[in-house]
Amino acid sequence: xxxxxxxxxxxxxxxxxxxxxxxxxxxxxxxxxxxxxxxxxxxxxxxxxxxxxxxxxxxxxxxxxxxxxxxxxxxxxxxxxxxxxxxxxxxxxxxxxxxxxxxxxxxxxxxxxxxx
Amino acid sequence: xxxxxxxxxxxxxxxxxxxxxxxxxxxxxxxxxxxxxxxxxxxxxxxxxxxxxxxxxxxxxxxxxxxxxxxxxxxxxxxxxxxxxxxxxxxxxxxxxxxxxxxxxxxxxxxxxxx
Numbered sequence: 001x002x003x004x005x006x007x008x009x010x011x012x013x014x015x016x017x018x019x020x021x022x023x024x025x026x027x028x029x030x031x032x033x034x035x036x037x038x039x040x041x042x043x044x045x046x047x048x049x050x051x052x053x054x055x056x057x058x059x060x061x062x063x064x065x066x067x068x069x070x071x072x073x074x075x076x077x078x079x080x081x082x083x084x085x086x087x088x089x090x091x092x093x094x095x096x097x098x099x100x101x102x103x104x105x106x107x108x109x110x111x112x113x114x115x116x
Numbered sequence: 117x118x119x120x121x122x123x124x125x126x127x128x129x130x131x132x133x134x135x136x137x138x139x140x141x142x143x144x145x146x147x148x149x150x151x152x153x154x155x156x157x158x159x160x161x162x163x164x165x166x167x168x169x170x171x172x173x174x175x176x177x178x179x180x181x182x183x184x185x186x187x188x189x190x191x192x193x194x195x196x197x198x199x200x201x202x203x204x205x206x207x208x209x210x211x212x213x214x215x216x217x218x219x220x221x222x223x224x225x226x227x228x229x230x231x
Contacts, residue, residue, distance in 0.1 A: 043223050043224045044206065044208075089159070103149070103161055
């Protein structure tokens, strides 16, 4: 079945460091890929998405590129801030040809802490 | 717009008690869903609905019931709570079905503890 695997956390970085959170997926069909962010005590918010191979999603300085050849969607940011401290979830939306309703399948989440 | 609202924010139950978690959205979204979030497990889909009167099971439906009588509301019922249902529950909605077309909006969550 479809699944998402993302790097285990927690990840602790100093402010202005480079961030990479790895995400790989297994899916049939042509899934869309997402990164969601959860700030402490809150629900999830969409950070960025990509709907087809080679698409790059970007938002708030974060980027991720949909790589079909490596089944990956790694999240990157060039210079993290303390305010980026949160839990990040990689997710896929099951493919169109599977006849699904676009239900999301999530990875286990990666907790990021950024120190000043 | 209030977006997706959930009540209560916190709840403690005893084993065997029943309760309903409420979820409402004011965005006229067709699709609504319930997830549970457990440490180290990410979010897992419990039930979802693609419109009033239509519901279906997700990955972990056992022990939960849902109904969708209106577009706005999608309550989640625990008929006989068990400690294994201790979790944080999130409701979410999006405009329609189909993969990748619509952003899914999440509520703030309900933290449930079953003793």
